Amino acid sequence: MHIIILGHMDAVLLCEILYMKKLLVLFSVLSLILFVDYIVIAVIGCFANVCGAKEGFYCGMFCYIALAVVTTSIFLSLYFWSHNKVKLQG
Numbered sequence: 001m002h003i004i005i006l007g008h009m010d011a012v013l014l015c016e017i018l019y020m021k022k023l024l025v026l027f028s029v030l031s032l033i034l035f036v037d038y039i040v041i042a043v044i045g046c047f048a049n050v051c052g053a054k055e056g057f058y059c060g061m062f063c064y065i066a067l068a069v070v071t072t073s074i075f076l077s078l079y080f081w082s083h084n085k086v087k088l089q090g
Helices: 008-050 055-059 061-089
Strands: none
Touching: 008 055, 008 061, 055 061
């Protein structure tokens, strides 16, 4: 059995590495969520086009739908990430 004793600087470096890994995972997940949102919005746009939507739909309602989808997914992912972070610490 090996016992590893970390000095102060080693512990700080280890904490920084773990923090960077968490940020990398967070940004990777957010990127994936935004890509999925892009696909969902494209499918909604194609479906609206097939149903005969005109220019007014894309300049108005479609923009609001896209903003709602992206904003909701970002806030939900940040909420779940912060909820899990608090859960792991406490």
